[in-house]
Amino acid sequence: MSFDNAYESLVEGHEEKHWAFGTGFTHALSGVDRAISSTVDRDDLAAYCLMLGDDALVYAQRLAEWCAKAPELEEDVALANIALDLLGQARMLLSRAGEIQGTDEDALAYLRDSSEFRNVHLAEIDCGPGPGGDFATTMARLLVFSAWRLALLHRLTGSADPVLAAVAAKGVKELTYHRDHAAQWVLRLAGGTDYSRERMVAGLAVVWPHLDELFTAHPIEHRLAEAGVAVDPAELRSEVDSVLDTVLGAAGLTRPDVASVPGGGRGGVHTEAMAPLLAEMQVVARALPGGVW
Amino acid sequence: MVSARQVAEQVLDPELPVLTLADLGVLREVSEVGDRVVVTITPTYSGCPALDEMRSDLHEKLTEAGYRDVEIRTVLHPAWTTDWISDDGLRKLTEHGIAPPSRIGPRAVGPIPLTLEPPKRRVSCPHCGSARTTELSRFGSTACKALRRCEDCREPFEQIKEI
Numbered sequence: 465m466s467f468d469n470a471y472e473s474l475v476e477g478h479e480e481k482h483w484a485f486g487t488g489f490t491h492a493l494s495g496v497d498r499a500i501s502s503t504v505d506r507d508d509l510a511a512y513c514l515m516l517g518d519d520a521l522v523y524a525q526r527l528a529e530w531c532a533k534a535p536e537l538e539e540d541v542a543l544a545n546i547a548l549d550l551l552g553q554a555r556m557l558l559s560r561a562g563e564i565q566g567t568d569e570d571a572l573a574y575l576r577d578s579s580e581f582r583n584v585h586l587a588e589i590d591c592g593p594g595p596g597g598d599f600a601t602t603m604a605r606l607l608v609f610s611a612w613r614l615a616l617l618h619r620l621t622g623s624a625d626p627v628l629a630a631v632a633a634k635g636v637k638e639l640t641y642h643r644d645h646a647a648q649w650v651l652r653l654a655g656g657t658d659y660s661r662e663r664m665v666a667g668l669a670v671v672w673p674h675l676d677e678l679f680t681a682h683p684i685e686h687r688l689a690e691a692g693v694a695v696d697p698a699e700l701r702s703e704v705d706s707v708l709d710t711v712l713g714a715a716g717l718t719r720p721d722v723a724s725v726p727g728g729g730r731g732g733v734h735t736e737a738m739a740p741l742l743a744e745m746q747v748v749a750r751a752l753p754g755g756v757w
Numbered sequence: 758m759v760s761a762r763q764v765a766e767q768v769l770d771p772e773l774p775v776l777t778l779a780d781l782g783v784l785r786e787v788s789e790v791g792d793r794v795v796v797t798i799t800p801t802y803s804g805c806p807a808l809d810e811m812r813s814d815l816h817e818k819l820t821e822a823g824y825r826d827v828e829i830r831t832v833l834h835p836a837w838t839t840d841w842i843s844d845d846g847l848r849k850l851t852e853h854g855i856a857p858p859s860r861i862g863p864r865a866v867g868p869i870p871l872t873l874e875p876p877k878r879r880v881s882c883p884h885c886g887s888a889r890t891t892e893l894s895r896f897g898s899t900a901c902k903a904l905r906r907c908e909d910c911r912e913p914f915e916q917i918k919e920i
Contacts, residue, residue, distance in 0.1 A: 552804025
């Protein structure tokens with residue numbers, strides 16, 4: 465058979481059509497052993513995949529908000545590319561979670577409410593282009609988020625779960641240049657004019673209160689870390705601190721002196737920024753339930 | 758009948774149609790039992806939107822060649838690297854005005870180094886061959902490409918970035 469376009473072939477053979485077409489993950493993940501070890505709690509594994517998948521999905525949505533609003537065309541492209549990498553990671557992780565929970569990536573992305581999302585607050589807060597920040601704040605978040613996620617995925621390449629290990633190994637390559645991109649912008653803004661430096665300093669102060677949450681383990685992360693599946697985020701702190709200190713040092717900046725704010729994203733407690741973000745991300749799927757293209 | 762491997766190897770990359778999927782290194786395996794074919798491919802990047810197009814093209818070409826039972830599988834491990842682009846692929850890229858990636862080899866173990874300045878890579882201009890080129894943006898029209906400019910012939914060009 466032949467198809468007029470790629471989308472027809474994707475629908476072909478699927479009884480149900482989807483909002484976003486499948487990654488091929490649930491049907492054809494050969495070469496990666498998808499069996500779950502009997503020592504691993506399936507619900508815990510699904511919840512952990514949701515945590516890491518939601519971090520990527522929600523942050524990708526935030527990055528996409530910059531498209532056509534960045535200070536230069538190249539940056540529109542860069543932020544959209546970074547968002548696409550994270551979206552790819554999210555799809556694989558949500559597919560894995562969905563497979564275990566008997567649902568799919570589309571339902572997980574489009575039909576959950578705020579309290580069902582498990583992402584850290586750093587992924588969801590408004591760092592611009594909305595009123596919550598600007599390009600410098602956005603680069604501050606990109607630096608912290610990618611330094612943290614890179615350290616996490618780097619360790620996760622040794623996970624006892626083969627799917628997590630494979631997703632992590634691929635993600636490490638991507639997070640490496642996300643982190644470099646942010647670091648280079650922090651240096652450029654801090655080393656620019658007094659005004660750009662002031663904005664960079666202010667941007668770091670916006671994201672810094674959310675740092676502690678990144679290193680606070682949820683009980684599920686604890687349990688899975690003991691099983692060799694997950695990474696205890698507390699173990700990432702010294703590596704991430706060292707990367708951030710290196711960048712700040714090279715930029716002639718110091719750590720912002722700001723108090724930490726309570727986290728809770730891993731438990732479904734979110735900031736006031738989350739509902740509007742989801743409203744935009746889910747509007748089409750919610751307005752036209754079951755609609756297909 | 759042409760072998761399934763020969764058919765699959767000739768399918769072009771949807772975003773870099775100067776390369777076949779085999780040149781690009783995303784075609785990992787083709788196995789054939791009777792008229793059943795299983796093709797295994799791997800994505801270049803986690804979010805590569807071309808993957809679905811590749812699946813579709815492979816399916817179509819193999820079906821046209823007479824294979825009635827075609828399955829396209831995706832593998833994630835080991836992760837794709839630009840080192841898997843064939844020598845032929847590197848040559849074709851240059852011929853079509855896209856600077857090829859350098860060979861990077863296996864990454865050293867240990868912490869992943871932070872790069873605070875855009876790396877001063879020696880990338881030759883695919884148009885005039887000059888080595889005096891500069892990176893304009895690490896991100897180009899697709900995830901796998903960076904944008905550069907030649908300081909001698911002044912032409913902008915794309916480069917497949919090493920990953």
